[in-house]
Amino acid sequence: MSETSNFKTVDEYFNTQPKDTKKALLVLKNCILNVEPNTTELFNYNIPAYSLINGGKREQQIMIAGYKKYVGFYPHPTTMEKFDKELNEFKRGKGSVQFPLNKPLP
Numbered sequence: 500m501s502e503t504s505n506f507k508t509v510d511e512y513f514n515t516q517p518k519d520t521k522k523a524l525l526v527l528k529n530c531i532l533n534v535e536p537n538t539t540e541l542f543n544y545n546i547p548a549y550s551l552i553n554g555g556k557r558e559q560q561i562m563i564a565g566y567k568k569y570v571g572f573y574p575h576p577t578t579m580e581k582f583d584k585e586l587n588e589f590k591r592g593k594g595s596v597q598f599p600l601n602k603p604l605p
Contacts, residue, residue, distance in 0.1 A: 509540050509547045513565075519600045520565040526604055527563045527572060546571075569597040 506512040509528075513521050524547070531538060531549045538549040546564040562573035569590075576594040579586065585605060590597040598604050 505545060506542065509542075512542075512547055516565040517567070520567070520570060523570040523598065523600060523604060524563055524565050527570060527598075531561055531563075546573075566597075568601075569599045572596045572598060 506515075513524055516524060528547070528549075535549075535551055538551055539553055541548050541550060541560075543560060543562055546562050548560045548562040550560045552559045559575075561578075562571075564571040564573070573595045579591065579594055579596065586596050589599075589605075
């Protein structure tokens with residue numbers, strides 16, 4: 500993935516990813532849509548974002564991104580706090596978690 504690319508659609512973004520990365524991103528996207536089917540798909544920081552509220556700001560979005568060895572999942576930090584125990588085995592930041600491609604997604 501090129502950090503400076505400007506994708507026109509989320510599908511275009513997904514289609515530029517390696518096979519395993521694309522597969523994991525699609526699983527994450529489907530999880531988001533299964534929980535909240537009325538999300539708005541958009542880009543934030545040039546990565547796919549799902550706004551839980553129409554026109555929602557960053558704290559009302561979940562973002563996902565593909566990388567060579569993992570997929571990034573970027574919910575709001577308060578969401579991370581609620582799932583602290585479940586995400587304990589993964590590399591995390593204040594509002595991010597990395598799911599390695601060589602392990603099944605939780």
